[in-house]
Amino acid sequence: MPLVSKKGKNMPESPIRKLVPYAEKAYKANKTVYHLNIGQPDIKSPxxxxxxxxxxxxxxxxxxxxxxxxxxxxxxxxxxxxxxxxxxxxxxxxxxxxxxxxxxxxxxxxxxxxxxxxxxxxxxxxxxxxxxxxxxxxxxxxxxxxxxxxxxxxxxxxxxxxxxxxxxxxxxxxxxxxxxxxxxxxxxxxxxxxxxxxxxxxxxxxxxxxxxxxxxxxxxxxxxxxxxxxxxxxxxxxxxxxxxxxxxxxxxxxxxxxxxxxxxxxxxxxxxxxxxxxxxLQTPQRYFDEVIVEYQDRRDTLVNALKEIPGVKVGVPKGAFYCIVQLPIKNSDKFAQWLLEDFDDNGETVMVAPAAGFYSSPGVGLNEVRIAYVIKKESLIRAVEILKIALEKYKD
CATH class of the missing domain: 3.40.640.10 (Type I PLP-dependent aspartate aminotransferase-like (Major domain))
Structure with missing residues (x-):
């Protein structure tokens, strides 16, 4: 059988998208999934x-x-x-x-x-x-x-x-x-x-x-x-x-x-x-003014809620709409998969992006996830509540 290239074998999987099959299984199990994993804004295009x-x-x-x-x-x-x-x-x-x-x-x-x-x-x-x-x-x-x-x-x-x-x-x-x-x-x-x-x-x-x-x-x-x-x-x-x-x-x-x-x-x-x-490019400045107010409000809501969870450490973003969150776990890849496959709270769960894929140094970021605050504030509040419950139940 012909072989694929070494370059192809070395291409890394996306830490953001590789969990999609598990999310699809969660949908089929009629779970609601709060997407904290991908930087797809819910803001309307101009x-x-x-x-x-x-x-x-x-x-x-x-x-x-x-x-x-x-x-x-x-x-x-x-x-x-x-x-x-x-x-x-x-x-x-x-x-x-x-x-x-x-x-x-x-x-x-x-x-x-x-x-x-x-x-x-x-x-x-x-x-x-x-x-x-x-x-x-x-x-x-x-x-x-x-x-x-x-x-x-x-x-x-x-x-x-x-x-x-x-x-x-x-x-x-x-x-x-x-x-x-x-x-x-x-x-x-x-x-x-x-x-x-x-x-x-x-x-x-x-x-x-x-x-x-x-x-x-x-x-x-x-x-x-x-x-x-x-x-x-x-x-x-x-x-x-x-x-x-x-x-x-x-x-x-x-x-x-x-x-x-x-x-x-x-x-x-x-x-x-x-x-x-x-x-x-003709989008009026008020569009950005409103979006920035919305994102800053979401950021504050997310960061403040995360800080209330025991053992969690979070970087406070000054721009964009992401933050890195350190969790009291050993392996965020396994945790992220578990969230989708084996956990829910009243039929709801969350999807996060394991942060090791955002590093090139081996073994760094294993206990971190990236969260994108691109969903509405009420959803962020519920997502963090679910995350807190999940951390209480999760066993490494």
Whole structure:
């Protein structure tokens, strides 16, 4: 029998999606499942985006340019300027989601066996993107005890080798919700310039910051004109995960021309999704104001409820809509499966994302889960109540 590739065998399972078969069994057993496992917002997509597709006048659904339509890229550039991020249309390659932007970035800056340093825990699919690209992730651990703040720069510097090509951050962070300060971004900028590395920032949650905190983009740093690569997406900003539209942004012309070759190989991003995404850029500020108030209220509700459970420790997010929760258990994979297979409270249970998959260091995060607060406050309250009962009954 022919064998699959080593690369294929090494591709990690999604810690978010691998439990889906168990959830489906729970549905068949007529259980109600509160989904705390996946960052799919329940917020409605902007009407202006949906109307743009519904009211289109396209006669032939043709290819667009590989880098995305000129009109859409110009509108994205306008959006960035409003957010004090200097970027022009020619600095942007539109991609099929932020995921493809990350793949294009890795393919453009690193060769097989090169290294990228990433503070962990990090978005689980970074592991998959790196495996697909033949790149090695070198983790630097951030800790729940200091709310997953940026590790000391000296810890990064220890890890830099001739194979190091970049440092990658997610800001605000998935799965931690940590928001890097301007001073932390500037410290990273100084480090990558010293060692002639790229700084790649996944900024898809830029709009979602709390407690009066402000997001600071890496491209706001003029010193990073040649070293900065921004990853973006409409998925979370406009609650348009299914649109699958993102972009790679850099003022480094060689990076853009290289990423464009990857874009040409897959032809073009989807036309209707670009139409929706272009229209979404006209979404009024009140939409975000209301969403941020809602998410901050959900965050406070979730964190306060979790803190009432004995033995539970939780990081307090300053952005995005996730938090890492440390539980009084040994193995969150087994616990998450047990929740779906063997437990319910009055026919209800919860689905969480085991956090070990958000680390690349072996044996780290085994007693942690990621929770996404993308369901209504009343559901969050009930979900935490169920979690508390489950922890009381669970035996490792």
């Amino acid at each position: 009407k202006i985006a949906m109307d743009a597709v519904a009211n289109h006048h396209i006669k032939t659904l043709a290819y667009t340019r590989s880098e995305g339509s000129q009109e859409y890229r110009e509108k994205i550039a306008e959006y960035y300027h409003k957010n004090n991020i200097p970027a022009e249309a020619d600095d942007i390659v539109v991609t099929t989601g932020g995921s493809e932007a990350l793949l294009f970035a890795m393919g453009s800056i690193a060769d097989v066996d090169d290294e990228i340093i990433i503070p962990e825990p990090f978005y689980a699919n970074y592991n998959g993107f790196a495996t697909a690209s033949g790149i090695n992730i070198v983790p630097v651990i951030s800790k729940i005890e200091n709310n997953f703040a940026l590790p000391p720069i000296s810890e990064f510097e220890k890890l830099i080798t001739p194979k190091t090509k970049a440092i990658l951050i997610c800001n605000p962070g998935n799965p931690t919700g940590y928001l890097y300060s301007k001073e932390e971004i500037q410290a990273l900028a100084k480090l990558v310039l010293k060692h002639d590395l790229f700084l790649v920032a996944d900024e898809v949650y830029r709009e979602f910051t709390y407690d009066g905190s402000k997001h600071y983009s890496i491209l706001a740093e003029e010193s990073l004109a040649e070293n900065g690569i921004l990853i973006d997406s409409v998925s979370k900003r406009y609650s348009m995960c299914g649109a699958r539209i993102g972009c790679l942004v850099s003022r480094n012309k060689e990076v853009i021309s290289t990423a464009l070759k990857f874009a040409q190989a897959r032809l073009s991003p989807p036309t209707f999704a670009q139409i929706a995404s272009e229209a979404a």
